[in-house]
Amino acid sequence: MLTARMADGESPLDRAMARFAGGEDAALAEVYDLGAPAVFTFLLRLSNDRPLAEDLTQETFLRIHRARGLYRSGASVLPWAYTIARRLFLDSVRARRPEVGQSATIDGDSETDPAHREPIGQMPSAEEMLADAELAQAVDDALAKIPEAQASAFRLLKGEGLSVAEAAAVMGTSKGAVKLRAHRAYLALRGLLRSVCVERQGP
Amino acid sequence: MRLLERPSAAARNRFLLAATSQPAFPPRTWIRRLVRGGVGALAWLVSMVSVLGIRPDWHDLPALSLATTVVGLLAAALISSLLALARGRSMVGTATELLSVAAWGTPLLLFLLVAGMDPHGPSTLVPAPGIQLLRAWPCAALVTLVALPLVGIGLYVLRGLFLSRPGLVGACLGLAAATWGHLLLRVHCPIGGAGHGILGHLLPSLPLMALGAWALRRRR
Numbered sequence: 001m002l003t004a005r006m007a008d009g010e011s012p013l014d015r016a017m018a019r020f021a022g023g024e025d026a027a028l029a030e031v032y033d034l035g036a037p038a039v040f041t042f043l044l045r046l047s048n049d050r051p052l053a054e055d056l057t058q059e060t061f062l063r064i065h066r067a068r069g070l071y072r073s074g075a076s077v078l079p080w081a082y083t084i085a086r087r088l089f090l091d092s093v094r095a096r097r098p099e100v101g102q103s104a105t106i107d108g109d110s111e112t113d114p115a116h117r118e119p120i121g122q123m124p125s126a127e128e129m130l131a132d133a134e135l136a137q138a139v140d141d142a143l144a145k146i147p148e149a150q151a152s153a154f155r156l157l158k159g160e161g162l163s164v165a166e167a168a169a170v171m172g173t174s175k176g177a178v179k180l181r182a183h184r185a186y187l188a189l190r191g192l193l194r195s196v197c198v199e200r201q202g203p
Numbered sequence: 204m205r206l207l208e209r210p211s212a213a214a215r216n217r218f219l220l221a222a223t224s225q226p227a228f229p230p231r232t233w234i235r236r237l238v239r240g241g242v243g244a245l246a247w248l249v250s251m252v253s254v255l256g257i258r259p260d261w262h263d264l265p266a267l268s269l270a271t272t273v274v275g276l277l278a279a280a281l282i283s284s285l286l287a288l289a290r291g292r293s294m295v296g297t298a299t300e301l302l303s304v305a306a307w308g309t310p311l312l313l314f315l316l317v318a319g320m321d322p323h324g325p326s327t328l329v330p331a332p333g334i335q336l337l338r339a340w341p342c343a344a345l346v347t348l349v350a351l352p353l354v355g356i357g358l359y360v361l362r363g364l365f366l367s368r369p370g371l372v373g374a375c376l377g378l379a380a381a382t383w384g385h386l387l388l389r390v391h392c393p394i395g396g397a398g399h400g401i402l403g404h405l406l407p408s409l410p411l412m413a414l415g416a417w418a419l420r421r422r423r
Contacts, residue, residue, distance in 0.1 A: 021230060022230055023230045028219070028222055029215075029219060032215060032218055032219070033215075036209070036210050036215070036218075037207040037208065037209050037210070038207060040207075040208055040209065040210045041206075041207045041208045044208050053208075053210075054210045054211065054214040057210050057214065057218075058210075058214060058217060058218045058221065061218055061222075062218065062221055062222060062225060063365060065222045065225065065227050066225060066226070066227045066228065066363060067227075067228060067294075067363050067364065067365065068227045068228060068229075068230065069227065069228030069229050069230050069231060069232025069233060070228055070232055070233045070290070070294075070363055070364055071233075071294065072233070072290045072294065075290065075291075075292060075293060075294045076292060076293045076294075077294075079293035079294075079295070080293050080294040080295055080365070083293065083295045083365060083367050084365050087365070136206070165292075165298070166292075166293055168298065168299060169291060169292070169293040169295050169296075169298065169299075169367055170293070170295070170367065171367070172295075172299060172367035172368045173299055174298075174299045174300050174303070175298075175300070
C-alpha cells in the first residue's frame with residue numbers, strides 16, 4: 001500500500017476522504033483500506049500488541065468517520081489519523097500503566113504470515129528480507145528503550161515518511177522540538193544499534 | 204524496504220459495522236457551524252453595544268489614539284479568532300508555533316497598547332489611581348460577561364475536532380473572546396487611565412484563556 005503523495009500534493013487517501021466527506025458513504029471502506037495499514041503499523045510499533053493496535057486502529061477510524069462533516073478538502077488525512085492514534089495509544093497506556101512493557105508479544109503466526117505484510121517496491125531476496133526483518137526488530141527493540149516522544153518523532157519522520165511540519169502537528173509540538181527529539185533518537189539508536197551492526201558486518 | 208502490517212479482515216468488518224451504527228457529523232457541518240457561530244457572535248456583540256451604549260466622550264477622543272486602539276484590538280481579536288478556529292493542514296488545529304506566539308505574544312502586545320495608548324478627551328473621566336482600581340471590577344465583570352458566550356460559540360464550532368494542542372487552542376479562543384469584550388468595553392467605558400484599562404479591560408483575558416484551555420483539554 002502506497003501512502004506517498006501524488007504530484008498535486010493529495011494522496012489517494014486524501015481523495016477518498018474528500019469523497020466520503022462530500023457524502024459518498026461507500027468511500028469509507030476505501031478510506032479504511034488506504035489508511036488502516038499505515039496507522040495499524042504505527043500503533044503496532046508503538047504498542048507491540050496486535051489486539052490493542054487493532055482496537056486503536058478501529059477507534060481512530062471511527063473518530064475520523066464521526067468527523068466527516070468537519071473535514072477540510074485537501075487536508076492530509078494520515079497525519080490527522082496518526083495524531084488520533086498516538087493520543088489514543090497514550091490514553092490506553094495511562095489507563096493500564098502496570099501492564100506496559102509486559103505485553104510485548106506479537107502473535108508469531110500472524111507476524112510471519114505474508115498476508116499480514118505488504119512489501120513496497122521490488123520484492124527482495126529471502127536473505128535480504130530476513131536481514132531487513134532482523135534489523136527492523138533491532139530498531140524496534142532499541143526504540144522501545146528510548147522515551148516515547150523521541151521514538152515517535154523518529155518513527156513519524158523515518159518510518160512513516162511525514163514531513164517535519166506534519167510530525168509536529170501529530171505530536172502537538174513545534175518543528176524545532178520534533179527535529180531535536182528525532183536527533184536525540186538518532187544518537188540513542190546509534191549507540192544501541194552499534195553492536196547489531198558489528199554483528200552483521202562480521203569479523 | 205518498509206513493511207506495512209495489515210489489521211485482520213475481521214477487524215475491518217468490525218470497523219465497518221461499528222461505523223454504520225455510529226452517528227457522524229453530516230457533510231458541510233463545519234461551514235454551517237461557522238455561519239451559525241459567526242451570526243450568533245455578531246448578534247451578541249451588536250446587542251451588547253446597543254444595551255450598553257457608546258461612551259459619552261466618544262466625539263472628544265483624539266482620532267489617532269482612538270483609531271490605533273480600535274484597530275489594534277480588532278486585529279488582535281480577528282487574528283486570535285482565526286487561529287483558534289482554524290482546522291490546519293492536518294485537521295488538528297493551527298501549528299503550535301503560531302498558537303504559542305498568539306497565546307503569549309498577543310497579551311503582551313495588548314498590554315503595551317493599553318499601557319502606552321490611552322485615548323481620552325476633555326470630558327473623559329480619569330479618576331485617581333486608587334479609584335481607577337475600584338472602578339476596574341465592574342468593567343472586568345462586563346468583559347467576562349460579553350466574552351463567555353463567545354467562548355461557548357467557539358467551543359460549539361470546534362466540537363468533534365481532534366486538536367493536537369487543545370490547551371493552546373483553548374487559550375487562544377479565550378483570548379479572542381476576551382479581546383472582543385475588551386473592544387466592546389473600549390467603545391462603552393468612559394473611564395480613562397492606563398491602570399483602569401489594564402485591570403478592567405485586559406486582565407479578564409487571563410481567566411478566560413485559562414477557562415478556554417481547561418474546557419478544550421477536558422473535552423478531549
